[in-house]
Amino acid sequence: MRSEFSAKGVSYCESTWLLWKGKLVAFWVDQSYHFGITVTSPIEGCHATLMRYLQLGHGDLRGVFLKMKLFWEAQQQSIETMISKQQLRPRHIINTPLYAAVLQSVHGYALLRINQEHSKLPATGPP
Incomplete structure (x- = not known):
């Protein structure tokens, strides 16, 4: 009985969940900040x-x-x-007064990442 249940469970996982393993892992990994690494x-x-x-x-x-x-x-x-x-x-999206002081000394990729995080802040009220 136990081996029959295990075989059914394995086939269920293979046919249902393992088809999506790449997306499940990507979803889990994307929960943490990894900056593309x-x-x-x-x-x-x-x-x-x-x-x-x-x-x-x-x-x-x-x-x-x-x-x-x-x-x-x-x-x-x-x-x-x-x-x-x-x-x-500099890219148009980072060529703003917000980044004017650091535009020549900070790499554009870093400024794009900062801009992505800045866009997540609410427009009004405290962050």
Whole structure:
């Protein structure tokens, strides 16, 4: 009797709830602020990027260091370019008097996130 109930329960879960497992997990994860980071470790993304740049998993230490040095320089240049572009052309939604004092010193992505949180405040009365 117990194994029959377990088999029915498993088939019910598979046919009813597991079809929606991705949406259920996303709903549960979205209850917490994670600022778009969905990996379990921030190092995973860095490691994947570095391994794509190195392409080969063998070689001497000097060769790996030289490739990593080129990676770091390219990454630094990419970051500087992105920051320069964002400072030259702020998005319309954050180009307001509320953000005028920090517009040139805070990254546009951070200001967009702040603006999203600010829009959740009630229009009148205390927050």
